[in-house]
Amino acid sequence: MAKNFSYPIFCVFPLLLLFLLSTTASRSHSIREATVQDLQLAFEQKRLTSRQLVKFYLNEIRKLNPYLRGVIEVNPDALYQADKADRERKAKVPGSLVGLHGIPILLKDNIATKDKMNTTAGSYALLGSIVPRDAGVVAKLRRAGAIILGKASLSEWAHWRSSKAPSGWCGRSGYGVNPYNFSADPCGSSSGSAISTAANMVAVSLGTETDGSILCPSFGNSIVGIKPTVGLTSRAGVIPITPRQDTVGPMCRTVADAAYVLDAIAGLDYSDKATIEASKYIPRGGYKQFLKLDGLKGKRLGILRSQFAFNGEPALAKTYEHHFKTLRQQGAVLIDNLEVEHQDVLSSNYETIATNAEFKLALNSYLNQLVKSPVRSLKDVIAFNNRNPDLEKVKEYGQDLLLEAEATNGIGEKERKALLNLEKYSKDGYEKLIRNNKLDALVAPLISHYIAYNGYPGINVPAGYDKDGVPFGINFAGLKGSEPTLIEIAYSFEQATKVRRPPF
Numbered sequence: 001m002a003k004n005f006s007y008p009i010f011c012v013f014p015l016l017l018l019f020l021l022s023t024t025a026s027r028s029h030s031i032r033e034a035t036v037q038d039l040q041l042a043f044e045q046k047r048l049t050s051r052q053l054v055k056f057y058l059n060e061i062r063k064l065n066p067y068l069r070g071v072i073e074v075n076p077d078a079l080y081q082a083d084k085a086d087r088e089r090k091a092k093v094p095g096s097l098v099g100l101h102g103i104p105i106l107l108k109d110n111i112a113t114k115d116k117m118n119t120t121a122g123s124y125a126l127l128g129s130i131v132p133r134d135a136g137v138v139a140k141l142r143r144a145g146a147i148i149l150g151k152a153s154l155s156e157w158a159h160w161r162s163s164k165a166p167s168g169w170c171g172r173s174g175y176g177v178n179p180y181n182f183s184a185d186p187c188g189s190s191s192g193s194a195i196s197t198a199a200n201m202v203a204v205s206l207g208t209e210t211d212g213s214i215l216c217p218s219f220g221n222s223i224v225g226i227k228p229t230v231g232l233t234s235r236a237g238v239i240p241i242t243p244r245q246d247t248v249g250p251m252c253r254t255v256a257d258a259a260y261v262l263d264a265i266a267g268l269d270y271s272d273k274a275t276i277e278a279s280k281y282i283p284r285g286g287y288k289q290f291l292k293l294d295g296l297k298g299k300r301l302g303i304l305r306s307q308f309a310f311n312g313e314p315a316l317a318k319t320y321e322h323h324f325k326t327l328r329q330q331g332a333v334l335i336d337n338l339e340v341e342h343q344d345v346l347s348s349n350y351e352t353i354a355t356n357a358e359f360k361l362a363l364n365s366y367l368n369q370l371v372k373s374p375v376r377s378l379k380d381v382i383a384f385n386n387r388n389p390d391l392e393k394v395k396e397y398g399q400d401l402l403l404e405a406e407a408t409n410g411i412g413e414k415e416r417k418a419l420l421n422l423e424k425y426s427k428d429g430y431e432k433l434i435r436n437n438k439l440d441a442l443v444a445p446l447i448s449h450y451i452a453y454n455g456y457p458g459i460n461v462p463a464g465y466d467k468d469g470v471p472f473g474i475n476f477a478g479l480k481g482s483e484p485t486l487i488e489i490a491y492s493f494e495q496a497t498k499v500r501r502p503p504f
């Protein structure tokens with residue numbers, strides 16, 4: 001009897017456990033890798049609430065972040081915001097089933113939020129500072145109904161503190177880790193945004209780019225990143241490097257998600273004058289309409305051939321050749337063996353010369369408008385680091401870039417010459433190549449340096465994984481305001497290849 005009785009129990013219990021595990025696993029499985037559209041549909045069909053979604057991500061952060069360190073702070077009000085979104089959806093408030101309503105987003109820690117969170121660019125020097133208002137893009141996100149889940153870690157000061165510090169390191173949260181291979185470079189400076197999005201610790205995220213800071217971590221963590229035309233998204237309330245190059249953009253798992261986020265954040269903000277000029281680029285009806293399966297049809301793509309010379313890694317070269325074939329099959333015309341003129345500028349130090357002086361001016365003006373702050377100038381930041389060598393690893397990494405910037409004195413003869421050369425490269429090199437060949441986009445594995453100096457846009461799409469499991473991507477870049485075309489190309493390529501897979 002005992003035997004008969006115990007047998008079914010013995011049998012049912014593991015079955016029940018398996019069932020429970022599989023149902024929780026299937027919910028988390030359906031959330032893992034879910035797109036904004038998937039999530040909106042689940043909200044609409046009442047299969048998911050924003051509270052459940054935020055709890056899922058908070059739990060993933062609790063589990064994974066101690067290893068990955070992609071998140072620097074979690075918003076104590078995230079669940080409150082989720083409940084508000086759920087109530088609005090239930091009451092069918094207009095706009096509660098569109099845009100980013102009820103979708104959790106992570107912000108790079110140089111993007112100001114006027115809430116319980118700190119905005120510090122990863123540095124203890126800014127801990128406890130109080131910002132006057134939300135950054136322009138954050139105000140737009142809140143209007144679009146997004147839930148601010150937290151702040152992402154980054155290469156400290158967007159990697160304009162030390163040339164010795166590794167990508168992904170900041171004083172406040174230490175070393176960010178590439179989830180695909182813990183010993184690989186996560187790249188930066190928007191490292192935490194990429195790590196966290198790739199590892200499904202959040203739905204979507206924002207990064208900032210001055211020269212490669214969105215495209216490179218997107219490339220290295222198998223996500224889609226858009227570096228928008230400078231001025232398309234407001235930089236007001238963003239801890240700056242240089243207004244000439246800085247831009248805020250989406251870092252997401254899919255091109256569609258990136259288009260949704262761009263729709264939410266692009267547009268006029270009188271606190272950033274550059275948005276007035278750039279708002280002419282924003283298409284009526286937004287960016288979603290360019291998510292076209294046949295988006296590659298008839299597109300003229302220029303191949304920057306020298307960038308695809310992977311002499312030591314024939315497998316990589318082969319993968320890109322395969323992608324070229326796919327681009328052609330999808331209807332694109334490839335113009336091969338192109339080179340940009342005045343390439344010497346790329347390896348010159350003109351960018352550093354100009355940026356050092358601009359950084360000092362822009363950072364001092366950011367620090368000045370804070371309501372409260374332990375530091376009010378670049379000079380104060382340097383002094384703070386010297387007073388806190390252990391917190392900020394000053395002995396290991398120093399602060400050479402801050403010191404060089406502090407030594408500048410506005411835009412003088414040297415800076416003007418540097419700026420002229422950067423412009424010459426951009427207009428007579430990059431732009432001329434695109435116009436003369438009537439290109440829709442240039443293609444390179446990583447194109448960020450080419451498009452940095454004069455505010456051009458670019459997009460990264462996952463392209464493969466190397467022998468160590470480390471992701472790599474492919475970049476498409478065009479003229480100012482070419483985001484619609486870039487989204488068409490990227491979406492069509494993404495749908496034809498579907499390279500992205502989660503790290504675990």
Ligand SMILES: *[C@@H]1O[C@H](CO)[C@@H](O)[C@H](O)[C@H]1NC(C)=O
Nearest residue numbers: 073074076116117118127128
């Ligand atoms: C912001 O920093 C303060 C320390 O100054 C800390 O007590 C607080 O927890 C931080 N906020 C969040 C949301 O982590």
Ligand SMILES: *[C@@H]1O[C@H](CO)[C@@H](O)[C@H](O)[C@H]1NC(C)=O
Nearest residue numbers: 181182183184467468469470
């Ligand atoms: C991670 O990369 C290292 C090389 O940096 C390699 O030795 C190792 O096998 C890789 N790990 C995995 C899991 O592929």
